[in-house]
Each structure stands twice: as structure tokens, then as C-alpha cells.
Amino acid sequence: MRPTRWKKSVVLGVGAAFVIASCGSSTKAGSTATTVAAGTATTAGAGAATTAAAASAATTAGTSAATAAGTTTGGTTAGSAGGATEGLVNGVYKGIGDFNIDPKKCPADWNDKQGITDKEIDLFVSLPKSGPLAGFGLLADGASSYFKYINDNGGIGGRNIVLDAKDDAYKPDQTKTNVDEALGAKKYAAFMTVLGTANNLAVWDTTNDECMPHLLNGTGAAQWGDVKGHPWTTGMQLDYFTEASLWAKWLAKEHPEAKTVAELTFNNDFGKSYSAGFKYSIKGTGLSVVHQELHEGTAPNLTNQFTTLAATKADVVLLETTGAFCTQAMSEIEKNTTWKPIVIMSGTCGSVAQFFKPLVDQGLTGANTYIIQNFKDVNDPANASDPFIQLYQKTLTAQGLDPKQTTYATGWIYAWFMTEILKDAAGYQGGLTRGNIMLAARSIQETNPLLIAGLTSKMDGMKDAYLTEGGRMAKYTVTDPKALGRFVPSGDLINLEGQLGTYDTVKAAAAGG
Amino acid sequence: MALVTLKQGTPAHRAYVVGAWALAAIVLIYVIFAYRWGFAPGSIDKAFRLTQINDVICYAVAILGLNLVIGFSGQLSLGHSAFVGLGAYTTIILVADHHWSYLATVPVSAALCFVIGLVVGLPALRIRGLYLAVVTLSVAYVFPTLVVKYDSLTGGPNGKKPARDTGKMNPPSWMPFSNAGRLASPLWVYCILVVIATALFLLVRNFMKSRPGRALLAVRDNQTSAAVSGINLPLYKALTFGASAAIGGIAGSMLMINRPFASDVQFGLPLAIFLVVGLVAGGAGTISGAIPGALIYVFVPYFMSAWTTDQRGMPPGIKQVTKPLFDWLQGRQGAGSIAGVFFGVGLLIFVFVLPGGFIDGIRRLRSKVVQVIPNPSWLRELHGSANPPSTSHSPSSGGDVTQAAPVVATVRSRVAKPVSVKKAINLRGKTT
Numbered sequence: 021m022r023p024t025r026w027k028k029s030v031v032l033g034v035g036a037a038f039v040i041a042s043c044g045s046s047t048k049a050g051s052t053a054t055t056v057a058a059g060t061a062t063t064a065g066a067g068a069a070t071t072a073a074a075a076s077a078a079t080t081a082g083t084s085a086a087t088a089a090g091t092t093t094g095g096t097t098a099g100s101a102g103g104a105t106e107g108l109v110n111g112v113y114k115g116i117g118d119f120n121i122d123p124k125k126c127p128a129d130w131n132d133k134q135g136i137t138d139k140e141i142d143l144f145v146s147l148p149k150s151g152p153l154a155g156f157g158l159l160a161d162g163a164s165s166y167f168k169y170i171n172d173n174g175g176i177g178g179r180n181i182v183l184d185a186k187d188d189a190y191k192p193d194q195t196k197t198n199v200d201e202a203l204g205a206k207k208y209a210a211f212m213t214v215l216g217t218a219n220n221l222a223v224w225d226t227t228n229d230e231c232m233p234h235l236l237n238g239t240g241a242a243q244w245g246d247v248k249g250h251p252w253t254t255g256m257q258l259d260y261f262t263e264a265s266l267w268a269k270w271l272a273k274e275h276p277e278a279k280t281v282a283e284l285t286f287n288n289d290f291g292k293s294y295s296a297g298f299k300y301s302i303k304g305t306g307l308s309v310v311h312q313e314l315h316e317g318t319a320p321n322l323t324n325q326f327t328t329l330a331a332t333k334a335d336v337v338l339l340e341t342t343g344a345f346c347t348q349a350m351s352e353i354e355k356n357t358t359w360k361p362i363v364i365m366s367g368t369c370g371s372v373a374q375f376f377k378p379l380v381d382q383g384l385t386g387a388n389t390y391i392i393q394n395f396k397d398v399n400d401p402a403n404a405s406d407p408f409i410q411l412y413q414k415t416l417t418a419q420g421l422d423p424k425q426t427t428y429a430t431g432w433i434y435a436w437f438m439t440e441i442l443k444d445a446a447g448y449q450g451g452l453t454r455g456n457i458m459l460a461a462r463s464i465q466e467t468n469p470l471l472i473a474g475l476t477s478k479m480d481g482m483k484d485a486y487l488t489e490g491g492r493m494a495k496y497t498v499t500d501p502k503a504l505g506r507f508v509p510s511g512d513l514i515n516l517e518g519q520l521g522t523y524d525t526v527k528a529a530a531a532g533g
Numbered sequence: 534m535a536l537v538t539l540k541q542g543t544p545a546h547r548a549y550v551v552g553a554w555a556l557a558a559i560v561l562i563y564v565i566f567a568y569r570w571g572f573a574p575g576s577i578d579k580a581f582r583l584t585q586i587n588d589v590i591c592y593a594v595a596i597l598g599l600n601l602v603i604g605f606s607g608q609l610s611l612g613h614s615a616f617v618g619l620g621a622y623t624t625i626i627l628v629a630d631h632h633w634s635y636l637a638t639v640p641v642s643a644a645l646c647f648v649i650g651l652v653v654g655l656p657a658l659r660i661r662g663l664y665l666a667v668v669t670l671s672v673a674y675v676f677p678t679l680v681v682k683y684d685s686l687t688g689g690p691n692g693k694k695p696a697r698d699t700g701k702m703n704p705p706s707w708m709p710f711s712n713a714g715r716l717a718s719p720l721w722v723y724c725i726l727v728v729i730a731t732a733l734f735l736l737v738r739n740f741m742k743s744r745p746g747r748a749l750l751a752v753r754d755n756q757t758s759a760a761v762s763g764i765n766l767p768l769y770k771a772l773t774f775g776a777s778a779a780i781g782g783i784a785g786s787m788l789m790i791n792r793p794f795a796s797d798v799q800f801g802l803p804l805a806i807f808l809v810v811g812l813v814a815g816g817a818g819t820i821s822g823a824i825p826g827a828l829i830y831v832f833v834p835y836f837m838s839a840w841t842t843d844q845r846g847m848p849p850g851i852k853q854v855t856k857p858l859f860d861w862l863q864g865r866q867g868a869g870s871i872a873g874v875f876f877g878v879g880l881l882i883f884v885f886v887l888p889g890g891f892i893d894g895i896r897r898l899r900s901k902v903v904q905v906i907p908n909p910s911w912l913r914e915l916h917g918s919a920n921p922p923s924t925s926h927s928p929s930s931g932g933d934v935t936q937a938a939p940v941v942a943t944v945r946s947r948v949a950k951p952v953s954v955k956k957a958i959n960l961r962g963k964t965t
Contacts, residue, residue, distance in 0.1 A: 129715075193796050205581075218690050218692055222694070288690065
């Protein structure tokens with residue numbers, strides 16, 4: 021019969037194909053003993069990482085006078101002038117701080133001038149433009165707004181900066197799809213400000229294998245300082261580990277009477293990063309962590325956790341969590357009549373409208389909660405005379421965008437760093453190439469004009485892989501209990517520039533703690 | 534009236550069937566050589582597009598599995614994303630943590646998902662329709678939460694992937710594309726996936742023609758009549774759930790072979806819903822419907838989203854019409870979401886224009902060109918017993934065609950009969 025023979029041959033064929041396939045696939049699955057860390061680590065739940073991006077810029081209530089950086093000329097680095105020592109020398113890119121790139125380690129078809137022509141520099145970003153976090157899509161529009169301003173004023177040596185943004189709805193698998201497509205398109209010089217910790221972790225192996233500059237990640241995870249394992253990836257924000265270190269320094273200086281500390285920690289990489297940073301920094305001080313309560317992302321409320329925490333009668337409570345948990349935690353503390361600790365909260369919960377407004381609706385205030393801030397609030401009247409903020413407001417208004425939308429300002433911060441990187445790279449030996457862009461990204465010396473005056477943003481090759489490592493404590497101050505309050509600076513600036521070094525420090529601290 | 538009429542079993546019909554299969558095979562094989570031959574419609578010679586095509590194959594298998602439950606056994610299951618996710622995580626955990634080879638994990642995924650599918654199918658024994666839909670939906674809802682909960686195993690919200698430098702599928706050196714550079718890996722994955730998918734499609738196709746397959750259809754069409762006919766309803770329902778989940782699990786493993794990265798959001802409710810959407814758009818109850826369904830699932834949102842930011846790739850014609858709209862959208866908050874709105878509107882139109890799905894539309898279109906007159910083998914044998922044996926098995930002589938008319942009438946009555954019989958049973962079942 022015809023069908024039987026046909027079936028047999030198909031079955032045989034399929035069987036043979038399976039055997040061949042399983043023998044032939046060489047997945048090298050055995051050689052994973054020495055893996056790059058952090059690939060499978062966990063971080064904050066959705067939104068945690070990204071809120072930091074906007075929150076830090078959205079809510080900083082700085083009162084300081086402006087830095088002089090009215091325009092974007094920036095300071096010149098040691099090497100950005102003519103005759104720079106950095107750049108392509110004898111076939112190797114040599115940067116500062118022992119940071120070198122050997123292009124021979126890149127794929128054979130790696131093109132140093134990809135995405136860079138005499139007229140244009142093409143950049144790529146993947147970030148949410150749809151879904152619950154679609155609001156962060158404005159970050160790309162903000163960055164494009166700054167690039168448009170730069171392009172209208174001559175660009176980078178006559179080249180226009182063009183930023184292509186793709187929507188990933190904050191889904192890491194979609195980010196990976198977008199990044200794979202962008203890598204395959206072979207038209208981008210660099211990626212910038214990919215948003216979200218999980219999203220960046222999903223793609224950073226690929227970008228590093230492809231030698232694609234993957235710069236200024238839009239998340240505060242400490243992993244972006246892994247200059248050894250992932251030299252092509254850099255961060256921008258104050259990382260959670262350092263933020264907790266700033267808490268410790270501030271407590272030691274401003275509240276020497278405080279001895280015992282209780283922690284509420286989100287049970288993931290994000291929360292534990294804070295915890296590790298704090299424990300690392302209190303060594304040798306009089307502070308000690310007396311209790312740590314973990315909570316899951318699925319926790320319906322924090323009542324049980326705070327019953328236990330209140331029983332410790334600790335002097336200080338650290339809220340190492342994010343999202344709605346911040347509001348819940350502040351509410352639990354405020355409702356407790358006997359325990360009045362110093363409350364320090366994650367900077368990711370700095371948005372007054374988002375996290376403090378619900379408290380007002382409950383008849384609470386959230387007053388006297390401390391958070392770390394490091395960027396200026398463009399909407400704060402105290403900053404109205406800042407020349408860079410004036411430029412920001414003027415430019416956005418001229419472009420038909422609303423300058424009050426602080427996510428645009430965050431976009432400006434990232435775009436400012438990117439522009440400085442491109443300018444520096446153009447001054448290196450060999451001119452504006454992707455290798456030089458990566459060198460420049462690891463040698464940033466300029467201070468962002470939107471940083472609170474006195475803070476710095478510096479990178480130093482293999483020695484310092486974190487850009488912003490300082491901040492100032494601010495206290496949420498309420499005058500009318502029925503209305504929203506504002507953050508008022510409390511204590512001096514704390515700048516730990518260069519002290520964290522690389523991700524190795526964090527790994528060692530986490531392992532030791 | 535159709536332009537061409539073909540009688541089943543004639544050489545012309547056989548050529549038609551073989552020709553169609555050959556065409557499909559040529560298309561499948563052509564993808565492998567497109568990069569060499571210079572002609573690559575839809576830029577299928579690009580690694581990224583190949584990865585997308587591989588995605589289509591994976592989702593087609595997932596929809597095929599879902600079809601078994603919804604399309605063939607008539608039980609509304611919305612929890613399939615969980616099985617696809619379970620298969621995917623099984624593969625990625627075994628590969629990343631235990632250094633298995635990808636293909637070795639496929640049977641494990643299938644077995645695990647089969648068992649879990651049986652368990653999830655248990656409520657289906659007692660409840661039906663919308664209630665079952667809600668129960669299965671809860672499975673889809675819970676799965677991402679479990680992934681986050683057991684993050685030491687699954688990587689939690691950060692997702693799971695094999696260690697760097699591992700987990701890439703490289704073709705053996707004897708494959709013709711082994712030196713195709715960046716295309717080598719996706720092409721090799723494509724070959725593997727095509728083989729797995731073809732095997733599964735043939736398996737399901739043959740299953741549906743078998744005795745249990747017919748039993749399944751009977752369960753779908755009328756449970757009471759099926760039970761009266763001696764079909765063990767609980768057994769078939771549970772087994773269908775199990776088999777469907779197993780195929781879903783394989784689809785998940787295939788997704789990981791293609792793109793070795795799993796995250797909780799990837800296998801959440803949107804996937805559960807879109808698998809059903811793909812099923813309906815392709816054609817519920819049709820095996821081949823899974824392919825257009827998967828094409829729609831992968832490519833429609835992709836292009837919609839791409840055009841909201843860049844309209845250069847849009848087909849001319851549509852571009853001119855929609856340009857003001859897209860221009861207006863550009864730079865607006867949530868402009869990306871509009872892709873979803875277009876997708877929804879497109880689906881609405883689709884359901885009105887092609888209520889039976891894509892395959893049904895194609896079939897209706899085809900019936901205007903080619904009409905196949907049924908002449909199944911049993912009838913040929915029946916008919917042949919009165920004829921010389923030489924024509925019974927291969928009715929190739931011209932005389933056979935002239936005799937077709939009365940035979941067709943018989944066939945039609947035979948084909949139509951089971952329906953009326955079922956109705957009769959149905960009536961009886963209701964009254965007793």
C-alpha cells in the first residue's frame with residue numbers, strides 16, 4: 021500500500037534526522053565552569069530599576085546654585101585636546117586607567133566605523149514605549165531632544181547624532197529581540213540607555229561578544245561596573261550598593277547617637293544589593309544591623325514584617341524596597357505610635373506624586389523620610405536660575421515638548437553624557453571610531469551640569485567603573501499635613517567618587533556579608 | 534463552479550497533492566539556500582529574520598498543541614502559555630545549570646508537560662466551556678508568579694540564560710551552510726526546528742485520522758453522543774490535555790533552542806491570549822491553521838510596532854494613507870501602544886471577513902479554482918470489487934472518470950450520513 025511505505029520513509033527520515041541533529045549539535049555546554057557572574061542574578065521587580073532613572077531626576081529638590089556649565093562645551097579631558105595619547109595605537113585601543121581594547125578579539129566582521137559617517141552617528145535604544153511602563157519611552161524623546169539641540173549647533177564635527185528607539189514593553193525577551201535586530205542591521209555605532217536591569221542582563225553578553233558599545237544603562241544595578249567581564253557595558257546612575265554606602269556615611273556623621281539598624285529588604289538582587297552595600301560600609305563604625313526582614317514581590321502587605329521590625333526598637337530602619345512597598349512601609353511606620361526610628365528609603369521611591377500622594381489620601385504624610393538625591397530637579401523654583409536648566413526649558417519649549425515632564429530631563433542627562441563621550445572620542449587618535457567611543461565612555465571626566473553642585477561624574481578605565489557615586493541626603497518635609505511636602509537637603513554632600521572601583525568590590529562584599 | 538475538477542485517487546489528483554507538498558518542501562528548503570542564491574524575498578538571508586522565522590515555527594507548534602484541545606476536542610483552554618513556559622524553563626534550566634544538550638531536553642519537557650497537562654486537565658472532566666476557561670486561565674496567571682517565586686531555579690525577574698559562550702547551536706561541518714558565518718547558527722536551528730515541527734504536524738495529522746482522533750471530534754461535536762457511542766470521555770479529555778501540553782512544552786523547548794533566554798513576562802497572560810488569537814486567526818480545528826496563526830502572532834505586532842517609529846519599511850499605498858496618523862503619533866507618550874490597537878482592529882476586521890480563520894479563507898478561495906471530488910479508498914475498493922482488479926487500486930483509466938457521477942452521489946451520502954446519525958443520537962440522548 022502506498023501510504024504505509026510513505027509513512028515508513030517519513031518516520032525513518034525523521035528518526036535519522038533526530039539522531040544526526042543530536043550528534044551534530046555542538047553546544048559546548050560542558051565548559052561552563054568559569055562563567056561570568058551575574059547573568060542569572062535577580063534584581064528588583066518590574067519598575068524598580070527603572071524608577072530610579074526618573075526618580076533621581078524627577079524629585080531632586082536641590083537648592084544649590086548652578087554649576088557654570090551653561091552650555092554643553094563641558095570641560096576638556098586630559099586627552100580630548102589635539103595630540104591625545106588615547107586612541108588607536110599600534111592596532112590596540114589604549115585608554116586611561118589601563119583600559120585597552122584589542123580589536124582582534126572582536127568578531128571578524130567587526131567594523132570600527134559602523135554607524136559613523138561624515139554626516140551622521142547612529143545610536144540605538146530599546147526601552148518601553150508600550151505597556152505599564154510606557155512613560156519611560158519619553159526618555160528616548162528627551163535624549164533625541166538634546167541631540168537635536170546639539171545637531172542644530174553643529175553636531176559632532178558636523179555629524180548629526182541620530183537615536184533610533186525601539187519598544188520592548190519592558191520585556192527582557194523583547195529587548196533581546198530588538199538588540200539582536202539592531203546588531204544584525206549593522207548600522208549602529210553604539211547602544212545607549214537600554215532600560216531595566218533584567219533587560220540589560222538579557223543582552224549584555226551578546227553586546228560584549230559583538231564589541232558593541234552598550235553605554236549608560238538605564239538602571240542602578242551594580243553589575244554595570246563589571247569592567248573585566250563586560251568591558252563594553254557601562255552604567256550611569258548611582259548604583260544601589262553605593263547608595264546604601266552613602267546612608268551609612270550619613271548616619272555615622274549626622275546621627276552618631278544611632279547604633280542599631282533594622283532592614284526591610286526586597287527579597288531579590290535589588291534589595292540585597294542595598295543590604296550588602298550598607299553592611300560593607302558600616303564595618304568599623306558603631307552601627308550594627310540588629311534585624312533584617314525580607315519580603316517577597318508577591319507580599320499583599322508588610323504588616324507582619326513591621327510587627328517584627330518594631331519589636332527590635334532599632335534606632336534606624338532602612339526601606340530597601342521599591343514601588344508600592346515604599347508607600348506601605350511608610351504607612352506602617354507612621355501608624356506605629358511607640359517606635360519612631362530614623363527612616364531611610366530607596367531613591368527609587370523619590371517621586372512625591374507617585375509614592376507620597378497615596379499617604380495623604382490615607383490621612384498620613386510620610387514626613388521625615390530620608391532619601392539620597394544626586395540630580396537637580398528641573399521643576400524646583402530654587403533651580404530656576406541654573407543656566408543649563410534654563411537652556412533645557414527654552415529648548416524643549418521651542419521643540420514643542422513640555423519641560424515639566426521630568427522624564428525628558430532624565431533623557432537630557434543621558435544624552436549629555438553620550439554627547440561628551442562622542443566629543444572626546446573624536447579627539448582621540450584615529451578619530452571618531454567605535455573603539456574610541458568605548459575608550460571615551462570609560463574615561464569620562466566631565467561633570468554633568470544637572471548633577472547637584474559639588475558632585476562629580478568620573479570614570480577611570482579598569483580602576484573606576486562607576487560614573488556617579490555621590491549624593492546628598494534629603495528629608496521629606498511637610499508643612500501642611502493635608503498637602504504634599506518637598507525634599508529638603510539634610511547634611512553635607514557625600515561623594516564616594518572612585519571608592520567603589522569595580523563590580524569585583526561588590527561581589528566580594530556580597531560574598532563576605 | 535470550480536475551474537478544475539479533480540477526482541480523488543486519480544493521477545491528476547495525486548499530482549496535485551504531491552505538487553502542493555513538493556512546493557511546501559521547496560519553500561522550506563529554499564530558506565536554507567536563499568543566502569547563496571541571491572534571491573531572498575522578505576530578507577530571509579538575514580540572521581534576524583531567520584530567528585523570527587524560527588519563532589514562527591515554534592509558535593506554530595504551540596498553536597498546534599492548543600488546537601488539539603480547543604479545535605479538536607472543543608474544550609476552551611487558556612492556560613497554554615504556562616505549558617510553553619514550563620517547557621522553555623525545563624530546557625533552559627537543564628542546559629544552563631546541568632549542561633545538557635538542547636535536544637536531549639526536548640523529551641524531558643514533553644514528558645513533564647504531559648504529566649502537568651493531565652493534572653490541569655482533571656477539572657475538564659467535570660466542568661466545561663467558560664468555567665474551564667477560567668480554571669485554565671488561572672494556570673496561565675500563576676505561572677509567571679511561580680517563576681519569580683522560585684528565582685534560585687528560574688533566575689526570577691532577571692530571566693535565565695546559559696552561561697556566556699555556551700548555548701549557541703553550531704552546525705556540524707558537513708552542513709552546506711556550516712561556513713555561512715552569522716547565518717550558520719540560525720540556519721542550523723531552523724533545520725532542527727523544521728524537522729521537529731514537521732514530525733509533530735504529521736503526528737497530529739495522522740492522529741486526527743485515527744480512531745482516537747475521530748473519538749476526539751465526536752467528543753467535541755456532542756459529548757453525550759460520544760459517550761453513548763462508547764467513547765471514554767474522561768480518558769480522552771485528560772489525554773488530550775496531556776498531549777496538548779506536551780506539544781506546548783516542546784514548543785517551549787524549541788523557543789529556547791532558537792533564543793536561549795527565558796523570562797517570566799515572556800510566558801504570561803499575553804502569550805496565553807495571543808496563542809488563542811493565533812489559533813482563531815489561523816483557523817481553529819485545522820492543522821495547517823497553526824502556521825498562518827503563528828505568522829500573524831510574530832509578524833503583525835512586529836511590523837505594526839516598527840512602523841510607529843519608522844515608516845520606511847511600509848508597503849507603498851498603505852504608507853500614503855496612514856502617514857499623517859503615524860506622524861501624529863510619533864513622539865507622543867504611549868505611541869508604542871498604538872501598535873496593539875492596530876493589531877486589535879486588524880483582528881476585528883479579520884474575524885468579520887474570514888470568520889473561519891485564514892485557512893478557511895484559503896480553502897474557500899481554492900474551491901473556486903480546484904474542486905476535489907472525494908473518492909476514498911474504501912469506496913474505491915467497494916467499487917473495484919465489481920470491476921476488474923487492475924483498476925480497483927489505481928483507478929487511472931479514463932473510463933473511471935466517466936463512471937464518477939453515481940459514485941460521487943454515493944460518496945456524498947456516505948459523507949453526510951454521520952452527521953445525521955449523530956443528530957439522531959443527540960436527540961435520543963436528550964430525551965432519555
